[in-house]
Amino acid sequence: MLPLFVAIPLGVGFLLPLIEEFRDRTRLFSLFVLLETGGLLALSLIKFGDKGIYRMGGWAPPFGINFVQDGLSSLILVVISGIAFVTTLFAITYMKEYENLGKFYGLFSLMLAGMYGVALTGDIFNMYVYLEVAAISSYALVGFNRGAEEIEASFKYLIMGAVGSVFILLGIALLYGSVGSLNIADISVKVSELPDDSFIVLSTALFIVGFGLKAAFIPFHSWLPDAHSSAPTPISAMLSGVLIKVLGIYALARLLFNGLNLPGIAPSILTWIGAGSMFIGGMLALGQKDLKRLLAYSSISQMGYITLAVGMGGILIGQGKPGIATLALMGGIFHLVNHATYKSLLFLFSGSVEKIFGSRDLSEIGGLNSVSPVSGAVGTIGTLSISGVPPFNGFWSKLVIVIAAIWGKLYPLAGIILFTSAITLAYYLKVQRQLFMGKSTGNVSESVKTSAGLYIPLLILAICCIGLGLLYLPEIRGIVLKPAALALQEGSEYTKLVLGL
Amino acid sequence: MLTYLLAFILFAVGLYSVINKRNLIKIIMGVIIMEHAVNAFLILVGYRMSGEAPIVEEGVSISEFLSTAVDPLPQALVITSIVISLGVVALMVGLAIRLYQHYGTFDITEIRKLRG
Amino acid sequence: MTGMSSIVKTVTRWVSPFIFAFGIYIALTGHLTPGGGFPGGVIIAGCFILLTLAYGKETTFGLFNLESSAVTDSLAALAFLCMGFLGYVFGGGFFNNFIQSGFPGTSFRLLSGGNMPIINLAIGLKVGASLFAVFAYLALFRAIEED
Numbered sequence: 001m002l003p004l005f006v007a008i009p010l011g012v013g014f015l016l017p018l019i020e021e022f023r024d025r026t027r028l029f030s031l032f033v034l035l036e037t038g039g040l041l042a043l044s045l046i047k048f049g050d051k052g053i054y055r056m057g058g059w060a061p062p063f064g065i066n067f068v069q070d071g072l073s074s075l076i077l078v079v080i081s082g083i084a085f086v087t088t089l090f091a092i093t094y095m096k097e098y099e100n101l102g103k104f105y106g107l108f109s110l111m112l113a114g115m116y117g118v119a120l121t122g123d124i125f126n127m128y129v130y131l132e133v134a135a136i137s138s139y140a141l142v143g144f145n146r147g148a149e150e151i152e153a154s155f156k157y158l159i160m161g162a163v164g165s166v167f168i169l170l171g172i173a174l175l176y177g178s179v180g181s182l183n184i185a186d187i188s189v190k191v192s193e194l195p196d197d198s199f200i201v202l203s204t205a206l207f208i209v210g211f212g213l214k215a216a217f218i219p220f221h222s223w224l225p226d227a228h229s230s231a232p233t234p235i236s237a238m239l240s241g242v243l244i245k246v247l248g249i250y251a252l253a254r255l256l257f258n259g260l261n262l263p264g265i266a267p268s269i270l271t272w273i274g275a276g277s278m279f280i281g282g283m284l285a286l287g288q289k290d291l292k293r294l295l296a297y298s299s300i301s302q303m304g305y306i307t308l309a310v311g312m313g314g315i316l317i318g319q320g321k322p323g324i325a326t327l328a329l330m331g332g333i334f335h336l337v338n339h340a341t342y343k344s345l346l347f348l349f350s351g352s353v354e355k356i357f358g359s360r361d362l363s364e365i366g367g368l369n370s371v372s373p374v375s376g377a378v379g380t381i382g383t384l385s386i387s388g389v390p391p392f393n394g395f396w397s398k399l400v401i402v403i404a405a406i407w408g409k410l411y412p413l414a415g416i417i418l419f420t421s422a423i424t425l426a427y428y429l430k431v432q433r434q435l436f437m438g439k440s441t442g443n444v445s446e447s448v449k450t451s452a453g454l455y456i457p458l459l460i461l462a463i464c465c466i467g468l469g470l471l472y473l474p475e476i477r478g479i480v481l482k483p484a485a486l487a488l489q490e491g492s493e494y495t496k497l498v499l500g501l
Numbered sequence: 502m503l504t505y506l507l508a509f510i511l512f513a514v515g516l517y518s519v520i521n522k523r524n525l526i527k528i529i530m531g532v533i534i535m536e537h538a539v540n541a542f543l544i545l546v547g548y549r550m551s552g553e554a555p556i557v558e559e560g561v562s563i564s565e566f567l568s569t570a571v572d573p574l575p576q577a578l579v580i581t582s583i584v585i586s587l588g589v590v591a592l593m594v595g596l597a598i599r600l601y602q603h604y605g606t607f608d609i610t611e612i613r614k615l616r617g
Numbered sequence: 618m619t620g621m622s623s624i625v626k627t628v629t630r631w632v633s634p635f636i637f638a639f640g641i642y643i644a645l646t647g648h649l650t651p652g653g654g655f656p657g658g659v660i661i662a663g664c665f666i667l668l669t670l671a672y673g674k675e676t677t678f679g680l681f682n683l684e685s686s687a688v689t690d691s692l693a694a695l696a697f698l699c700m701g702f703l704g705y706v707f708g709g710g711f712f713n714n715f716i717q718s719g720f721p722g723t724s725f726r727l728l729s730g731g732n733m734p735i736i737n738l739a740i741g742l743k744v745g746a747s748l749f750a751v752f753a754y755l756a757l758f759r760a761i762e763e764d
Contacts (some may be wrong), residue, residue: 007701058709060707154596170542176546595755
């Protein structure tokens with residue numbers, strides 16, 4: 001069953017441009033993509049919690065390529081499918097006036113195929129190939145409008161992404177040169193036999209830089225605000241909601257925890273990069289006027305939380321505190337799920353705001369609550385969640401991370417997290433004041449105000465934002481988050497699952 | 502070891518070109534040089550002095566084959582990465598042509614509509 | 618004036634069928650000799666690129682235009698995926714080599730690779746079509762925009 005996650009989007013991705021060559025049927029394309037993402041969502045929910053591997057072409061690991069499903073990849077599959085489904089619902093209404101929709105949905109499906117592949121594969125070179133499939137489709141999608149700014153953003157993203165890919169490939173080459181295997185589980189076994197190899201250290205550094213470029217950690221972030229604000233809105237939601245997580249932090253964590261057995265100083269580097277991204281991203285977001293740019297900088301900041309939590313988990317494993325390490329990893333994964341929901345909610349919301357007012361500049365628009373109460377309410381839920389106000393999901397994941405930092409006696413990190421939360425609250429209060437309150441200005445488009453197709457996806461995500469707080473309850477946490485955290489923490493379990501030792 | 506070092510120097514040249522040059526075409530060339538450096542390195546990883554083609558023939562035992570043959574896996578990886586870099590480079594050049602249409606220049610310091 | 622001098626045109630007319638056939642050969646025997654779908658496809662694309670250079674785009678597009686290259690591209694990719702699914706149905710696993718088991722003892726013949734020649738041919742067609750499309754779009758960017 002596992003190859004279907006890659007095969008279905010790949011098939012749809014090639015079928016839609018083929019149909020478009022003969023006739024341009026926007027409704028047919030929408031139906032296809034909706035069926036595809038809906039089916040994949042159902043499949044990922046049915047398969048949730050399963051463990052197992054799939055041998056491609058019947059070749060046993062470590063020789064053949066294999067797909068691995070464990071606690072973490074199950075969760076990532078559900079996140080990708082869920083966000084993709086909601087984004088497609090939104091795109092059907094939003095993208096109506098655009099041309100070449102067959103190519104748009106085709107590239108969208110290819111991007112999905114790449115992300116599913118990265119989430120599932122158990123082979124580093126295969127991971128690189130899927131990563132490039134997802135990345136190349138996203139470069140093209142960012143420049144889909146073909147305006148000057150879109151092309152510029154796409155080119156910037158393309159150069160940075162290509163450099164990142166080359167770093168990753170060099171890391172893979174060095175790793176293959178020193179251990180002679182490409183299977184992640186097999187690498188883990190062989191690395192534990194030769195712990196102090198300088199090539200492995202070098203390749204770890206290359207992986208951190210390469211995946212850091214994909215995940216927009218702070219010294220490498222300059223492409224993200226341009227790319228995420230220039231892309232068509234559904235794509236911005238996909239990029240910020242899922243792509244940077246799957247291609248960046250998930251792939252890096254999988255390699256560092258399960259493949260390289262957490263080499264020495266890597267977790268602390270990851271932690272401090274995370275802390276830096278969190279803080280500087282938040283500070284840069286404070287000064288933004290464009291709503292989408294503000295959201296993009298806030299993505300950098302929120303990615304910092306996830307990275308910090310994952311790195312902190314690594315540090316705590318190294319210190320011999322497995323219980324707190326599980327808590328930190330659970331916090332990171334919880335925050336990943338939460339950020340996927342509320343950041344895609346906010347990006348889709350920014351798209352509907354742009355449709356209503358015809359602008360995204362916060363100094364030009366205002367009074368959303370009186371213009372469109374539904375949109376205002378949904379946006380308020382999103383901003384409250386991301387700034388960490390108690391009943392919503394953002395609060396609970398930040399709470400878990402802070403508790404883990406305090407119990408692990410990493411007080412400076414706890415301080416940075418709390419301070420950054422205050423900054424986050426500050427810039428979202430600015431959004432609140434300028435966008436939701438105040439006088440209604442600009443030309444308001446009446447037809448968009450009542451369009452159900454734009455609001456239903458937003459409402460679904462808003463309900464998720466409230467409902468996902470339930471993951472904090474120990475019973476639900478034990479089913480959903482704990483297997484995911486343990487999949488990273490217990491490297492030997494992964495090896496056992498793949499190699500059957 | 503010296504050949505590995507040469508691959509790394511080539512990589513550094515490409516990286517320098519990407520970071521330091523202002524012309525779009527030179528930046529694209531930098532990315533291409535980096536990709537070729539990594540491909541060269543991958544081939545060197547699997548290279549064996551006076552090795553043979555990795556094809557099992559009749560009458561050759563597996564241990565004998567392993568001691569003489571070149572590692573074929575890096576070559577398979579290199580052709581895959583060449584295919585990928587072909588796609589990336591085609592997209593890059595296409596975007597550069599579009600940028601030239603919009604801005605009338607290849608100088609990245611003049612292509613700056615996005616700021617902040 | 619379209620195309621190059623008559624010497625180039627004549628040589629191209631003589632040589633290009635052989636280049637095309639060689640590309641197919643490289644793609645089909647990829648499981649026996651060095652080669653395979655990608656090199657074969659590049660050679661096929663090279664044949665069309667040579668035709669474009671020698672005769673100009675009108676002649677080449679009369680044989681193989683951008684629409685048909687897009688269609689070939691997608692169809693070949695779908696054929697590749699279909700082989701994966703057929704392996705799922707008949708061979709018990711995605712991309713399992715389901716034809717191999719039907720022809721035992723035919724080593725070093727065309728069919729000894731099982732479904733490999735078919736997969737290689739699909740890859741060859743896809744690479745050929747898309748490489749030609751890349752060349753055409755980049756080299757004839759302005760001409761295509763104006764059409």
